[in-house]
Amino acid sequence: MTARNWVRGVRWYLRELTGEAEYDRYCERHRRHHPAAPVPTRREYDAQRTSYREQHPEGRCC
Incomplete structure (x- = not known):
């Protein structure tokens, strides 16, 4: 494997x-x-992803 x-x-x-x-x-x-739609910025994407995860929680055992 090369560097x-x-x-x-x-x-x-x-x-x-x-x-x-x-x-x-x-x-x-x-x-x-x-x-045709503008691509969300990284900050907007993170906000959308966080909002979605808060509205759709997943059951986790631990």
């Missing part, structure tokens, strides 16, 4: 861990399904 591949792997992992990749996937999906 470049290792750095790419760490970067991918950190983006997945922090949720940044989730926002990028959301933007791609939003542009594909709603091409």
Whole structure:
């Protein structure tokens, strides 16, 4: 494994861990399904996601 591949792997992992990749996937999906609508900023996306999770709680055992 080269150093470049290792750095790419760490970067991918950190983006997945922090949720940044989730926002990028959301933007791609939003542009594909709603091409005329503006894409929400990261802050707006986080607010929408938090609001949805508060309105639709999931049962968790722990």
